Amino acid sequence: MLQIYNTLSRQKEYFRPLHEGRVGMYVCGPTVYGDAHLGHARPAITFDLLFRYLQFLGYKVRYVRNITDVGHLEHDADEGEDKIAKKARLEQLEPMEVVQYYTNRYHHDMEALNVLPPSIEPHASGHIIEQIAFVQRILDHGYAYISNGSVYMDVEKYAKDFPYGKLSGRNLEDIVTDTRELDGQDEKKHSYDFALWKKAAPEHIMHWPSPWSEGFPGWHMECSTMGTKYLGEEFDIHGGGMDLMFPHHEAEIAQSCAALGHESVHYWMHNNMITIAGKKMGKSYNNFITLQQFFNGDHHLLTKPFSPMTIRFFILMAHYRSTVDFSSEALEAAEKGFARLQEAYTRLQKIQPADKTTVEIGDLRNKCQDAMDDDLNSPMVLQALFDSARAINTIYDQKASISSEDLDELRKVWKDYAIDILGLRLGDEMANDKSQMSNKMSAFNGAVDLLLDIRLDAKRNKDWATSDKIRNNLTELGFQIKDTKDGYEWTL
RNA sequence: GGUCGGUUGCCCGAGUGGUUAGGGAUCGGUCUGCAAAACCGGGGACAGCAGUUCGAAUCUGCUACCGACCUCCA
Numbered sequence: 001m002l003q004i005y006n007t008l009s010r011q012k013e014y015f016r017p018l019h020e021g022r023v024g025m026y027v028c029g030p031t032v033y034g035d036a037h038l039g040h041a042r043p044a045i046t047f048d049l050l051f052r053y054l055q056f057l058g059y060k061v062r063y064v065r066n067i068t069d070v071g072h073l074e075h076d077a078d079e080g081e082d083k084i085a086k087k088a089r090l091e092q093l094e095p096m097e098v099v100q101y102y103t104n105r106y107h108h109d110m111e112a113l114n115v116l117p118p119s120i121e122p123h124a125s126g127h128i129i130e131q132i133a134f135v136q137r138i139l140d141h142g143y144a145y146i147s148n149g150s151v152y153m154d155v156e157k158y159a160k161d162f163p164y165g166k167l168s169g170r171n172l173e174d175i176v177t178d179t180r181e182l183d184g185q186d187e188k189k190h191s192y193d194f195a196l197w198k199k200a201a202p203e204h205i206m207h208w209p210s211p212w213s214e215g216f217p218g219w220h221m222e223c224s225t226m227g228t229k230y231l232g233e234e235f236d237i238h239g240g241g242m243d244l245m246f247p248h249h250e251a252e253i254a255q256s257c258a259a260l261g262h263e264s265v266h267y268w269m270h271n272n273m274i275t276i277a278g279k280k281m282g283k284s285y286n287n288f289i290t291l292q293q294f295f296n297g298d299h300h301l302l303t304k305p306f307s308p309m310t311i312r313f314f315i316l317m318a319h320y321r322s323t324v325d326f327s328s329e330a331l332e333a334a335e336k337g338f339a340r341l342q343e344a345y346t347r348l349q350k351i352q353p354a355d356k357t358t359v360e361i362g363d364l365r366n367k368c369q370d371a372m373d374d375d376l377n378s379p380m381v382l383q384a385l386f387d388s389a390r391a392i393n394t395i396y397d398q399k400a401s402i403s404s405e406d407l408d409e410l411r412k413v414w415k416d417y418a419i420d421i422l423g424l425r426l427g428d429e430m431a432n433d434k435s436q437m438s439n440k441m442s443a444f445n446g447a448v449d450l451l452l453d454i455r456l457d458a459k460r461n462k463d464w465a466t467s468d469k470i471r472n473n474l475t476e477l478g479f480q481i482k483d484t485k486d487g488y489e490w491t492l
Numbered sequence: 493g494g495u496c497g498g499u500u501g502c503c504c505g506a507g508u509g510g511u512u513a514g515g516g517a518u519c520g521g522u523c524u525g526c527a528a529a530a531c532c533g534g535g536g537a538c539a540g541c542a543g544u545u546c547g548a549a550u551c552u553g554c555u556a557c558c559g560a561c562c563u564c565c566a
Contacts, residue, residue: 010496027566028566029566030566031564031565031566036566037566038566039565039566040566041566042566043566044566046566083564165495168495168496168561168562169495169496170494170495170561170562171495173494174494174495174562175494175562219564240566241565241566242496242497242560242561242566243560243561243564243565243566244565244566245496245560245561246495246561246562247561247562247563248565270566271566272497272560273559273560273566274566275559275560278558278559279559280559280560280565281566282564282565282566283564283565283566284563284564284565285565314504317504317505317506317514317515318504318505318506319505319506321497322498322505322506323497323498323559323560324504324505325504325505327503327504329503329504329516329517330503330504330505330516331504332516333503333504333505333515333516333517334504334515334516335516336515336516336517337504337514337515337516338515340515340516341515343529343530347530377506377507379505379506379507379513379514379515380506380507380513380514382506382514382515383506383513383514383515384514385514386513386514386515387513387514390531393529393530393531394530394531396530397523397530397531399530399531459525462525464525464526467525467526468525468526468527471527471528472527475527475528480528480529481527481528482527482528482529482530483524483527483528483529484529489529
C-alpha cells in the first residue's frame with residue numbers, strides 16, 4: 001500500500017484518498033517570466049511520477065498545476081514591481097505576451113521530459129474574480145484588514161485561533177524576532193502580515209478592479225483559490241518545492257483556514273532542491289542552467305548536450321526528498337546508465353522464449369511496487385530494473401533461457417514501471433512504429449544495412465581492410481556498430 | 493540568531509540494527525581477426541568522539557563541517 005511522506009506530520013503515512021478511487025492533487029507550477037531551468041524539472045518530474053503511479057494503481061486523478069502569471073512582486077514594498085510586468089516593460093511587450101511566450105516554452109520543455117500535462121492548468125490571471133471572493137471570505141471572518149486599499153492577513157489574530165507555522169515548524173514568536181525590517185510596510189500592522197490584495201501603484205501595468213482598490217491579488221492567493229475551486233474545499237495532495245514551504249504554503253494553509261474554517265490539504269509533499277557545487281540552483285543565486293541549455297549543451301559547465309531523457313533519468317536516480325548535486329560528470333554517468341537500460345529494453349523485445357526459465361528473474365514486479373509504495377523510491381525501482389537488465393543480457397547472449405510466460409511478464413513489468421510509471425522513453429518507437437516510418441527512413445535504414453552486409457562479406461573473406469573501413473567510417477559519422485555472432489547491430 | 497535537513501567507497505547515489513544496493517569510473521578474465529557491446533570477477537564505505545546493544549553506517553548524545561528556509565525562488 002502506498003505510503004507518502006507528509007510534511008505536516010514529518011513522517012510517512014499510508015495514503016488514503018478522501019473519496020474512494022479518486023485523487024485530487026495540486027502542485028505549484030512555474031512563474032512564467034523566464035525559461036525553465038533544471039530546478040523546475042524536479043517538481044515536474046516528481047509529481048509526474050506520482051500522477052503516473054496513482055493512475056497505475058487505478059485511481060482517477062485530477063491533477064491541477066497552476067501557471068503563475070501575476071502577483072509575484074520583486075520586493076515586498078509598495079514600489080515593488082510584478083516580475084512579469086517588469087519583464088514586459090524590459091522587452092516592450094504586453095504582459096500577456098510574456099506569459100504566453102514562456103508558457104509555450106515551458107510546455108515544450110515538459111513535453112521533452114515526457115512530463116504528462118496536468119488535468120487542469122489554471123492561470124492566476126484567469127481567476128481574479130474567484131480570488132477576490134476568497135479574500136472577501138477571509139475579511140468576513142475577521143482575519144484580515146483593509147489598509148490604504150490593500151488587504152492584509154491579520155496573522156496575529158489568526159494565530160490565536162489556528163496554529164500558524166505548523167507546516168514549517170515555526171511559531172509566531174520566532175517569526176516576530178526573525179523577520180527583517182523591510183521598507184514600505186507602514187500600512188501593515190505587523191511585518192509578518194502578508195498581502196491578500198495589493199493596491200496597484202500608478203505605473204503598475206497589471207491590475208484589476210476590486211471592492212478595495214484597483215490592484216492585484218497577493219502572492220499566495222491563487223493557490224488557495226484555484227486549489228479549492230477545482231479540487232474542493234478539502235483535497236488529497238498538495239505538492240511543491242521545499243523552498244515554498246515557508247512562507248508560501250504556510251500562507252496557503254492560513255488563507256484556507258481563515259476563509260473556510262478548516263484546512264484543505266491532507267498530504268503536503270515537498271521535493272528537495274537541485275544543487276550545483278553544493279548550493280541550491282535558483283533564480284536568486286543566478287546559478288541556474290536552463291533545460292534548453294542542457295538539451296543543446298550551450299553552457300560553460302556542460303561538457304556536451306544532454307538529452308531530455310538523460311535529465312529525467314538523472315533526477316529519478318535520486319529520491320525526491322534528497323538534494324541532487326548537479327555536475328556534468330554526474331550527468332555523463334547518468335547518460336551511460338540510461339543507455340544501458342535502453343539497451344536491455346531493446347533486447348528484451350528481441351528475446352525468443354524457450355521451454356523453461358534458467359535465469360533468476362526474481363520478483364521484479366514486487367520489488368518495483370514495494371519501492372514505489374515506499375514514498376516513490378524511484379532509485380530502488382531503477383536498481384531492480386538494472387538487476388533485471390543483467391538477466392536480460394544473459395538471456396540475450398544465449399547463456400540462459402526464459403519461458404514464454406516469464407518473458408511476457410518481464411516485458412509487462414518493464415512496460416509498467418520503466419515506460420508508464422518512471423516515464424522513460426526507452427526508444428522502441430522505431431521498432432513499434434515500423435508502419436509509420438517514412439519511406440525516407442526505411443530507405444536510409446536499408447542503405448546502412450546494405451553497407452554492413454558488404455562488410456559482413458568482407459569479414460567472411462578476412463578482408464579486414466574493407467571491413468574496418470566501413471565500420472570506422474560509419475563510426476565517424478556517428479553510428480555505433482556492434483558485431484554479433486552471425487551478423488551485426490547498429491544504432492545512430 | 494531561530495527552524496529544519498544533510499555528511500556513505502574515485503564520482504553520483506540507495507538502504508536495513510546482524511545478510512551484495514544500483515549506476516559510472518577503474519582493474520583482471522571470457523568472447524572477438526581487431527574493436528564495441530555483453531558476461532564473470534576484484535578492490536574500495538558509511539564525518540569524528542562517546543553511549544545503548546550480543547551486535548550499529550543504521551538508535552541516543554556531543555563535536556565538526558555543509559546546506560535549505562526565515563525576502564522572490566521549484
